[in-house]
Amino acid sequence: MENADIAALKAKNPDHWMKATAIRALALDAVAAANSGHTGMPIGMADVATVLFEKHLKFDAANPQWPDRDRFILSAGHGSMLIYALLYLSGDKQVTLDQIKNFRQLGALTAGHPENFLIDAVETTTGPLGQGIANSVGFAIAEEIQRAQYGKKIVDHNTYVIAGDGCLMEGISQEAIGIAGRHSLGNLIVFWDNNNITIDGTVELSDKTNQVQRFKASGWHVQEIDGHDPEQIDAAITAAKKTKKPSMIACKTHIALGHAAQDTSKGHGALTDPEQLKAAKDTWGWDYGSFEIPADIKAQWEAIGSRGAAEREAWEARFAEVSGQKQKRFNRAYAMEAPNKLSAVIKALKKEVSEGQPKVATRKSSEMALKVINAVMPETVGGSADLTGSNNTKTDDLGMFDTNNRKGRYIYWGIREHGMASAMNGMALHGGIRPYGGTFMAFTDYARPAMRLAALMKIPTVFVMTHDSIGVGEDGPTHQPVEHVAISRATPNTYVFRPADTVETAEAWEIAVTTKTTPSVMALTRQGLPTVRTEHKLKNLTAQxxxxxxxxxxxxxxxxxxxxxxxxxxxxxxxxxxxxxxxxxxxxxxxxxxxxxxxxxxxxxxxxxxxxxxxxxxxxxxxxxxxxxxxxxxxxxxxxxxxxxxxxxxxxxxxxxxxxxxxxxxxxxxxxxx
Amino acid sequence: MENADIAALKAKNPDHWMKATAIRALALDAVAAANSGHTGMPIGMADVATVLFEKHLKFDAANPQWPDRDRFILSAGHGSMLIYALLYLSGDKQVTLDQIKNFRQLGALTAGHPENFLIDAVETTTGPLGQGIANSVGFAIAEEIQRAQYGKKIVDHNTYVIAGDGCLMEGISQEAIGIAGRHSLGNLIVFWDNNNITIDGTVELSDKTNQVQRFKASGWHVQEIDGHDPEQIDAAITAAKKTKKPSMIACKTHIALGHAAQDTSKGHGALTDPEQLKAAKDTWGWDYGSFEIPADIKAQWEAIGSRGAAEREAWEARFAEVSGQKQKRFNRAYAMEAPNKLSAVIKALKKEVSEGQPKVATRKSSEMALKVINAVMPETVGGSADLTGSNNTKTDDLGMFDTNNRKGRYIYWGIREHGMASAMNGMALHGGIRPYGGTFMAFTDYARPAMRLAALMKIPTVFVMTHDSIGVGEDGPTHQPVEHVAISRATPNTYVFRPADTVETAEAWEIAVTTKTTPSVMALTRQGLPTVRTEHKLKNLTAQxxxxxxxxxxxxxxxxxxxxxxxxxxxxxxxxxxxxxxxxxxxxxxxxxxxxxxxxxxxxxxxxxxxxxxxxxxxxxxxxxxxxxxxxxxxxxxxxxxxxxxxxxxxxxxxxxxxxxxxxxxxxxxxxxx
Missing domain, CATH: 3.40.50.920 (Rossmann fold)
Structure with missing residues (x-):
């Protein structure tokens, strides 16, 4: 894009331009100050983000964790200055100008990549590519299930995602696209930052996939727009909100728009040259100092940030009208508190097992535990990556989640361990849901990137890994984990349970569904095991x-x-x-x-x-x-x-x-x- | 499919039918005897496999490792009885009838899933889904590079793959499809076993992707056929061989054709009921005992197995005509022997570094080592998952592998760590190539399934994992490995090198490119390190x-x-x-x-x-x-x-x-x- 074209953009929508350029300037200044980071992406996607926040995103900057807010997920997490700029501008309490100035520095909330455990308004930790878009599928499923459980008056929001070429090249994106298409997740809207640039060069260097055709093949609603035209952006979001399909909006953008590095892979990285920085700001018509945001522009952004307050208040009023029991359940689930009954049903199961002393595989023990847990915890959502009968993850009461049964709490993920794990993380992050899902333990490998992120993000996702050793037998070494228990144990903030019988399995599950900040890995056998805890103890010994x-x-x-x-x-x-x-x-x-x-x-x-x-x-x-x-x-x-x-x-x-x-x-x- | 339709199939092509049904019967008998395994897939794909082996696959059963053979990859590895039946019938020396009878038993070559290290004719170890199709991309690239290096007279074969719904749902398949499409791998032909059945039920339970549209979106040639009609199969393969694009042939099949479990998820697993077994054989018109193959049918199959002998001999004659130097290089590369010069160039580099004592990051040290290695080892093929400048994996002499430069030895894999790793395994398995490829060490997680398989398969793939610690700095914890060195060390048969300086890095590389049966993981720093080996030693100390x-x-x-x-x-x-x-x-x-x-x-x-x-x-x-x-x-x-x-x-x-x-x-x- 030539400078004259940029001037024309500005002339056509001057107010929009200045708001969007506030993002651009902050990204440019912060990355230059840190001498590290990614400048080009926030610059390229500033227009899309501005229109989204100004006209569509349901949020209240003063209450970033209001349950019925829209979710905004920056799957292209390296462009973290986009989200930090948006939060600072719109009045987030945590992301102050000081935080922006300390981008990527020790102790700052503005870490290299957005981290959910540092900033309340950051929905998920991104950076490892493709995770955000796969998380978002879980967010959208969680919303559907909760809407079915609580009604549209209480749960009715959208999940917006910004994904880059990297997200779409990662295989996990295909798994996410497939799941979203299958389940017609109409409240999921993905912006593809179609800037044709990766770190190594132009996308053509490594890919010539027609992304529009690819998304359509999985049942998505797809639009193609100029990602710098606020009217096209607005119209596309409006259309995307209407369709019952998941939406992909292909936004043709220029990475590092207006900078000397525009449209180049250099523009992907840290742009730090002071003269080029100055020249870019000149091109944008941005005549302000480093980290300087004029008061009127800041005020416009803060108005955007408080736009949702009325909606939040209206929601609170509606919430006050639902039954006390529903309110309690809703609040309990969001607080991740277990129901009072849980402890009793686990103890009863333990007693029954210690007396009856059945010989069963611990995958079956796990099903026995889930039977009593799912009955008292409506916030659990189970599933399996096409091994339902082997993982023993489905209890009869769950029902199949489907387009015509949003109350269903069991998800047939298909042969997608990675997508399942990442979507489960999204469900946990959404709030109000405790997800668990199964596969063979050897396929821990497929789910690893998401399992690590669960630990890093401090969320209690439960990974049900059955067939946990050579006890698998005839399927052979491809299906026999020998190193996977060690792999999960090597990961910080992860509970790896390898229970010996049904009693220990029930105890492990009790911990897994009550912990709030640690994911659990259940290593379960294929083969039958005797009951070794033959003396009933009320105490949860596994907790020690x-x-x-x-x-x-x-x-x-x-x-x-x-x-x-x-x-x-x-x-x-x-x-x-x-x-x-x-x-x-x-x-x-x-x-x-x-x-x-x-x-x-x-x-x-x-x-x-x-x-x-x-x-x-x-x-x-x-x-x-x-x-x-x-x-x-x-x-x-x-x-x-x-x-x-x-x-x-x-x-x-x-x-x-x-x-x-x-x-x-x-x-x-x-x-x-x- | 009704019994009458099966009778009609048989009547239309009686010879073909009996050959294909020999596969079906062996699969049925072997799985029943083992009381374990997957019966339905070999039954469903028997027609495709029969036509492929009879009319197209260039192979010589007596010489399963002849370098210019076509490669046959069973990506749907759970259908292992398909490949064992094909090998036994066509006269493979290792896969005897006894081996078939001992399917999945201790010490048998006929393991639960096909294992390349047990049977010469098994090109790759499959079972973890999606790996075979991603390996095959590496096989096809290896072939293109070697054809460019040695000429079409010496290297001219196809890579055939059978993939199931599971393979196509795994995210890695999208990475493979993207790479193959980008590079127009015309010698790659994938059969999709479109039987609409997964373990949990019909495919619709978890997916409604239009696979034809999806493959086309990445530039593939796609055909849709009846997978039980030998004429359609034959015509489709003929067309696929002609196109310059990678080919996908969607084969509509019936899993467990003719068995009571036909077209059901039960048919996916082990079919062991004796009466149903008998009834299936009756339906097929197969009037023979357990494991019994009539002599005339066995003879027909053995004729298929020896069909390629003449082609192999002609190839040997052509090979004898190329220059002695080329022959030597070709044979050396296939034998995985290092060139004589290697030791000297590594020693020279070590000496220079010990004297000059540069302070460099070991990722840069790695590039210094690769410079001297790549110059003397034309069998190396490098690459990176879109981090070329960060991983320091490209040396100037390699050239970019591209549609118009098949001699290029550097591959821009895109943001596809998993696809890269699995394709590298394919290159190593193809023979004649030593692949290495880079990403950030934290993304070991993405490549894990393929890294494990490299170790299991006993192949010397080299994984160049840079940015190996918190030394990454500002990118933060998503990009900082803390458990990944431990994860690779936990994996059997894996060398994990974490060199301290350029001398150790050169020594590590010397081991990595000379070892024959062990993959290597190079853990390399982002940050500069002083030379600690300041006294030159001829001996490779890292080898201890x-x-x-x-x-x-x-x-x-x-x-x-x-x-x-x-x-x-x-x-x-x-x-x-x-x-x-x-x-x-x-x-x-x-x-x-x-x-x-x-x-x-x-x-x-x-x-x-x-x-x-x-x-x-x-x-x-x-x-x-x-x-x-x-x-x-x-x-x-x-x-x-x-x-x-x-x-x-x-x-x-x-x-x-x-x-x-x-x-x-x-x-x-x-x-x-x-």
Missing amino acids: GAYVLADSEGKREAILIATGSEVEIALKARDILQAEGIGTRVVSMPCMELFAEQDESYRRKVLPAGPVRVGIEVGVRQGWDQWLLGERGKNGKADFVGMDSFGASAPAGQLYEKFGVTAENVAEKVKAMF | GAYVLADSEGKREAILIATGSEVEIALKARDILQAEGIGTRVVSMPCMELFAEQDESYRRKVLPAGPVRVGIEVGVRQGWDQWLLGERGKNGKADFVGMDSFGASAPAGQLYEKFGVTAENVAEKVKAMF
Whole structure:
């Protein structure tokens, strides 16, 4: 775009231009001051964002977490100065001018990429590309389910997304597009920043996909507009709000509009040259100093920020009119508080199981727990990536979420582990929903980027990972996780539960659906396991991470520490050792992270100095030495029985033999250390 | 499809029918015998596979690894009995009838999913969905590059893929489709098994994407056929071979054709009911016992298997005519042997660096190594997922792979880490190519499924992961790996290199491009690092995994073990401690896996009993206790300086301070243990 064209843009819509250019100037100044960041994208998308905020987005800057606000998601998270500028201009309380000036600096809320846990008005943490658009599918589903539950008077908002070429090239975007199209998520509106520039050069370098055709192929409503023309933007949003399909608006834009780096990959990055900065501002007709926003423009923006206050108040009035019970349920779900009944139903299940002592796979145990949980927690939403019958994630009362059954609380995600995980994060972020979803544990790999973000974002998404070891059997090493429990344990702020039986599974679920800031990974077996918690305890022992399941008789000479399916093996090994007069304690350790959180006196009680220790888990040793060699353990007096290679294809029992994960081998390891 | 229709199919093409039904019967019998597996897919795709093998696939069953064969990839790997049946019938030497009878049993080559490392004729390991179709893009690129290098007389084959609905729902398929479309990979032909069934039910349950439109949007040639009509199949393959675009043939099929479970999700799994099995065989007109293939049908199939022998011989004759130098280069590349010159150029680089002692980021060091490697190894193919300038993966001599420059050895993958990783695996599997590709290390998560498969498949793909810690700085925690080095270390058969300077980086690369059965992960810094290997050694010290970089002066009281960017910190801590009279050894540990492979006497020499130990790595501790507490270490006499949370957004130096990864802190930890 030539300078004359920019002057014409300004002349045609002078008020709009100055508001949009306030965003541009802040992005330019902040990135230059930080000497780091991405200038071009906020400049290119300033017009779209301005029209959206001014004319369509339902928000109240003074109340950024009002439940019925529209959601705005910057999937192209590297353009973070766009959202920070929008928030500062419209009067957000957290994002002050000081924060803008401290963009990307230590302790600032204005981090390199937008982070939901730093700024209330940031709906989700973006940066890893494609996540925002996939989150947004979850936001939109959450809204549909809640509208069905609470009525349109209480829940009626849109989810707006800005996505770039990078988001659309990431495979996860296809999964998101497919899910949104299948479920006709009409309140989802995606702006594609069609600037034809990536870091390496023009898009043609790596892609020639016709995005319009691609979205249409999955049932989306698609429009193509000039992303610098406020009238076209306004009309397109109006049309998008009307259609019952999810909408994609392809916005032809110029990255770094008006800057020397316009329309180049250089424009994608940090534009810091002072002369070029000055020249860009001249081209824009922006005659103000660094970080300077004229009072009248700031006032116009603040008016936009307070535009939604009346709508919020009207909503509050409507909310006050719904039944007290509904209000309570709604508020409880948004506060992520468990219902009072939860504790009782979990205890009842535990008691029943400890008495009946069924032998079931923990994936089945998980279903048993979900049955009692889903019945008392209408905020749970379950699903599976096309493994419903294997993951045991569906309970009868949920109903299938569908275009004609928005009350359905079970989602058939299709073969889309990544899209499922990211959409679940979106549901959790939306508020009012506790999502869980299943796949095979080996496919943790597919869901990883979203699982990490759940931990970083401090949201309690639950990942139900069944078929958690070589116990998978004949499907072979592609389907047998050996490193995935370790992978999830390596991730900060993640609870990895590997329960030994139905009691521990119920306890793990109780924690997973009550925690507020930590995602949970449920590692569950394919194969049947005996009930090992045969004595009913009211207390949730899993909450301590590890506990003494069976103590030694006689002098305590060995401690066997095991998780999940190997607790049974530990108990058998204890029988062998006790029969030979070797006093042996069995510690069940369903959650290493929770055990690490216990005070030292408890940890010492469970793992005292002295006895030899053997860890038993049919996965890699990585992560175990903390408990075997650390925590009063001793080199030469600790060993491990597990896997140090990929698995193989054969019936599960034979694989346990082949890889030496047997009670006999455990007993031998203990004796070898005396 | 009704029984009468099946009878009509049979009547119309009786010879074809019986050949195809031999596949069906073997799949039915083998899955029933194993009581495990997937029966319906091989039954549904038997017609397509039969026509492909009989009339088009260039292969010689007696020589499954002949370089110019067509490649056949079963992306829908759960239908493994399809490929095992095809191999047995056509006379593969490994896949005998006994192997078919032992489907999925311990020690059998006929694993649950097809595994390239068990059967020569299996091109790639599939099962995790979408991988096969993404691998195939790499196969097709490898072929194009080699055709440009060696001429059409030597390299001229097709890559055929069978993909199911699951493959097409996985996001990675979109990345693969985009890459193939962009590069007009005309020799790539994908059959979509359009049976409308997934495990959870019909496809409509989770998707309504128009796949034809979707593939066309990315520039593919698309045909739609009846997947049970041999004439249509034949004509479609003929047309697909002619077009210069990648081809997708949508094959409308009936899963479990002729079985009671036809067209149902039950038909997707293991069909084991004896009466239904008998009835299906009756419907097919297959009057033979379990695992029985009539001699005439077996003979027809064996004729198909030997059909390519003449073509192979003709190829061998043509190959004998090319220059000796080209033959040698071709054979060397296929044997994965490094050229003689490699060792010398690496040594020369090491010498130059040890003398010049530049301070550079190891991502830049990596580029320096690649410069000398790429110049002597024409089999390397580089690339990046849109971070070329950041990953430093492009050397000037490579040239950009493009539709008009098939000789180009550098691929702009776009923002597609997963597709890149999986396509790289395909290139390695094709033979004759050593692929490497870059992204940010935090996006290991996106590439994980393919990185795991590289390890499982025993192929030497190189993953160049730059920006390997909080040293990333202002981009913040979304872009700062803290657990990813641990994640790759948790994976069996993976070398994780975290070099401390250019010398170690060159050594790591030397190992990565000479190893034959292990993938490598290069963890490289964004930030500049001093040269720590200031004394030139001919020996590749990194090959030992860890070594004494600076020994203690005076009594050895402390050992600091560090990797990558923290070796500099260890050396500074050593200065502090030595100044206080505390004899301190610094061990650089660029590759834990290689150190673990050394004999105990070497490991003891590097890590003797006695001194206190501190590990330093700006990532999670998981994986470190093996060296701190194990290997003659002692509880209470070992500590770790690193990360136990996600990072933050700020300049890198400030983050190292904030998280306490400093020489001063290391020295304090050492002293606290006395």
